[in-house]
Amino acid sequence: MTQRDIFFVANEVNELGGVGRWQPQMAGLLAERGHRVTVVGIAPANHPMDLGDQPPFRTVTLYARRPPGRPRPRRTLGRLDPAVRRHEIHMRAAASRLSTLFQAARPGAMIIVPQVWAMEWVALADTAGHPVIGMTHESFETSRKSSRFARVKKYYKDVDRLLALTREDADRWAVEGMNNVGFMPNPLSIEPGTPSPRTEKVVANVGRLSHEKGVDLLLDAWAEAAPKQPGWTLRIYGRGEAEAQLRQQCARLGLEDSVDFAGQTDDVPGALRASSVFVQSSRGEGFPLVLLEAMATGVPCVAFDCAPGVREIVTHEEDGLLVRPGNTSELARHLVRLMSDAHLRDTMGDRALHNVRRFDPDVITQRWEALFDFLER
Template identity: 75%
Template sequence: MTQREIFFVANEVNELGGVGRWQTQMARLLAERGHRVRIIGVSPPEVAMDLGPNPPFETLTLYDRRPPGRHPRHALVDRWDPALRRQEADRRAAAERLSRVFRAARSGAVIIVTQVWAMEWVALADTAGHPVIGMSHESFDASRRSSRFERVRTYYKDVDRLLVLTQEDADLWVGAGLNNVGFMPNPLPVTPGSPSPRTEKVVASIGRLSHAKGVDLLLDVWAEAAPLQPGWILRVYGAGDHEAVLRQQCTELGLDDSVEWAGQTDDVTGALRRSSVFVQSSRGEGFPLVLLEAMACGVPCAAFDCSPGVREIVTDGEDGLLARHGNTSELARHLVRLMADENLRDTMGERARQNVRRFAPDVITRRWEELFDFLER
């Protein structure tokens, strides 16, 4: 195995959220295999994730504060605007700092750009002949509904490889005109020693209390399911700006006795092992880590089929149950099935625990190393 210098270039070094968790895990996995790993962030995080004591990788942040976005120029006079000229000078100075880091790297180094905003700086830098891998951590459809769609097509069209999360998403990007696309699933974040006993009458939800995560839809789901299975609790882990509105909705639906607001947790495995069913009601996802974690804990999942990543992880009817995107009544029926049938929970939970091993960290890390070797040829 060739030991390499590997650069992750991201919006932030230790961003709180799924991309940040993935990046930190991959940096650790590659460092543990003898690679020299550095994470470079464009700006400091608004809310930082704890990297733990003595992380096995180096970090660098280009700016002391978040730089403004680049705005299209509509008139010739804009180029003489002193503020815009300072911003552009700062951007080029940050890109030159990146260039110096890349030029100092030895042959065989690889640059992984984990988010397209960060690619705006890498595109200005001298990558010194090192392969550049660009990444999109969301589904094609989610990207198409945002400003990131055109930025991906602009900034990633000339990288050595654009990686998305599933083959289905890769095919869609090829159809959108990119010919350098591959896919790489996320690795399993945890490998618990023992599964949930699935004896608690608890359905768990874990995620930000935001519009994207669809907790409002989940409360509608629970309003249908809970009366059919008395004694069960919906335990909602998470925090966010929508919490007050969601709590009010919960009260208006008469669910206060069967919904527990557990707040944000750093112990996802512990939360899952204290539950018997996991539910995800997101309006959109990439390759949700918490589904992997639930399956690794032997907890059967009921979820909206909201993206290729979800159906790549969960095999409907075998190791979990998928409802049509946004169909709250169908998701409620799936929850009732799992709550009512202990044998079904145990069967699906054990299958989930076995099936999710195809995303084991060593499996995914080897796939990354094989890609590095291929791009070096």
């Protein structure tokens, strides 16, 4: 196996969130195989995640403070606008630090850019001939509804490979003219082990309390489900900007006795093993790690089928239940099915524990190694 210099260049080194959790895991897996890994962040994290005392990779952050957004040029001046020119000078200065890192790398190095904002700096850098792998960690549909869609098409069109999270999303990017596209699922972030006994009357939800995660929809569904299964608790783990509004909604729906806002947890597997059902009510997702984690603890999942990554992970009526996006009554019915039927919970939970092994970290890391070898040819 070729030992390589591998660079991850992302918005931040250790931002709390999906990419923030995936990046140190993937960097660590590659470092364990003998690669020399550097994780580069454009800016410091707003909500930093602890990487431990001695992560097996080097970290570099280009800016001491988050740089301002690209100014909109005044119509009469265009790119001659002094504010635009100052912004470009600062970007090029930061990109020169990337150039220095890339130029010092050994032959066979790989540059992985998991977020398109970071790609704006990589595009200005001298990549020294090393292959560049761009990634989009959200579904095609979610990207299409945001400003990132045009930026993915602009900044990733000439990279050596653009990776989506699923084949379905890769095909949709190909229809958009991206002829360099492939797909790579996320690896399982915890080792499948002792499953939940699935005896606690707890439905768990884990994620940021934001509009995108749809906890407001979950509360509406819980208002239908809870009266049909007295004694069950919906335990919501997470913090976020929507928390106060969600607590008000909970009170308005009269759910305070059956909903527990448990705050952020540093022990997601423990929280999942203390539950019997996991529910995800997101409006949009990429390849949700917490679904993998729930399955790895033997907890059956009920989830809105809001992205190809969700149905890539959960097989409906086999190891979990999928719900039409936004349909809170259907979500309530599926929750009640699992809450009321211990045999169904056990059957689906056991299948989930078995099926999730296809995302074993060794399997996914070998796929990355194969991609590196292919791009080096």
